[in-house]
Amino acid sequence: MSSRRPPIAGRFTAEELALAGRNRGMPLEALRHDVTPSGLHYLLIHFDIPDADESRWQLSIEGLVEKPRVFSVAELKGLPSRTVRVTMECAGNGRGQLSPRYPSVPWLEEGVSTAEWTGVPLHAVLGHATLSPISTEIVFHGADRGIDAGVEHYFARSLAREDALRDDVLVAYAMNGAPLPPQHGAPLRLVVPRWYGMASVKWLRSIQALDRPFDGLQQARGYHFRRVAGEKGEPCTLMRVNSLMAPPGIPDFYTRRRIVEAGAVEIVGRAWSGAAPVERVEFGLDGHWTAARVASQQHALSWMRWSFVWHATPGEHELACRATDAAGNTQPFEPPWDLSGFGNNGVQRIHVTVRA
Numbered sequence: 001m002s003s004r005r006p007p008i009a010g011r012f013t014a015e016e017l018a019l020a021g022r023n024r025g026m027p028l029e030a031l032r033h034d035v036t037p038s039g040l041h042y043l044l045i046h047f048d049i050p051d052a053d054e055s056r057w058q059l060s061i062e063g064l065v066e067k068p069r070v071f072s073v074a075e076l077k078g079l080p081s082r083t084v085r086v087t088m089e090c091a092g093n094g095r096g097q098l099s100p101r102y103p104s105v106p107w108l109e110e111g112v113s114t115a116e117w118t119g120v121p122l123h124a125v126l127g128h129a130t131l132s133p134i135s136t137e138i139v140f141h142g143a144d145r146g147i148d149a150g151v152e153h154y155f156a157r158s159l160a161r162e163d164a165l166r167d168d169v170l171v172a173y174a175m176n177g178a179p180l181p182p183q184h185g186a187p188l189r190l191v192v193p194r195w196y197g198m199a200s201v202k203w204l205r206s207i208q209a210l211d212r213p214f215d216g217l218q219q220a221r222g223y224h225f226r227r228v229a230g231e232k233g234e235p236c237t238l239m240r241v242n243s244l245m246a247p248p249g250i251p252d253f254y255t256r257r258r259i260v261e262a263g264a265v266e267i268v269g270r271a272w273s274g275a276a277p278v279e280r281v282e283f284g285l286d287g288h289w290t291a292a293r294v295a296s297q298q299h300a301l302s303w304m305r306w307s308f309v310w311h312a313t314p315g316e317h318e319l320a321c322r323a324t325d326a327a328g329n330t331q332p333f334e335p336p337w338d339l340s341g342f343g344n345n346g347v348q349r350i351h352v353t354v355r356a
């Protein structure tokens, strides 16, 4: 991509700091919650939060449909609803660990959260408009407008028809049992479980059926895995297998280094994968790996809780965790290289000082 921003090595820039302040992550201690409290859910907002009036908001279903439709939010709320517990991770999570790195939101590892979304299954919404048999691609347009890579556009993403018609994809109007907050897409957003977060278009104002691939910037150029500049790359889709632990003990304020008392310490974390259920998690202590206890899975689209009792001995230690899914995907020990910093599922490492 010719208009790509050149990569950066070394210190974070003022622009990255500004983006990080607007798009904050989930504090890792919040990994203790099965469902992330809404105010702790990570945020990714490319442009500005649009000024949305729910009473006048309209969602139009257009393009290659037999009966184009416009829904008010009240009409959607009157349709049969479904609630799904979904883990969402930003495709750029972990970007800030790479060097050189792409100038964008410099996530370290906190761009992931889980929420319970309530809304109308997308296939039911589309059913009211009747997709034309020749439609192959469904585009979701947001109401937020801005400029990226020199191109002015509304944020928009698409799904192939068969992905859009899966029964767990929602047009959501509630999060964790309350109306969607402005920053999470009020009054309507798409929720696409198992996919990286960019697919879950916020401030959803129109759905358009096409008979060809969507060529919008965020679809055709953004969100592609690329090793070198200029290559077409592979689109980011399902979340790669990944895991995190809540840092144990207490932090040093500035460095965030951890201090732990010697003795039994329960390490708690979460593991997830968009491709297949998580099958196992290993806990790493100074490079030695042992199976962690993984809780039984009750919510197929949500992260799983894992735990490990560590008998901490005085000294300096490095803790790590590594998940493997039922498709045999496992986390790499080092961040996988990607030009834009997408899909970094390299194992988390935490340095801990244990006191006697």
Ligand SMILES: Nc1nc2c(c(=O)[nH]1)N[C@H]1C(S)=C(S)[C@@H](COP(=O)(O)O)O[C@H]1N2
Binding pocket: 041, 042, 043, 044, 045, 046, 047, 088, 089, 090, 091, 142, 143, 144, 155, 156, 183, 184, 185, 196, 197, 198, 199, 200, 201, 202, 203
């Ligand atoms: N309209 C719109 N939808 C959007 C975005 C956006 O900037 N505009 N960001 C996307 C990205 S990249 C992610 S990771 C998720 C984040 O959702 P959240 O802020 O509710 O956690 O929203 C997605 N949907």
Ligand SMILES: [Mo]
Binding pocket: 044, 089, 090, 091, 092, 197, 198
């Ligand atoms: Mo994202």
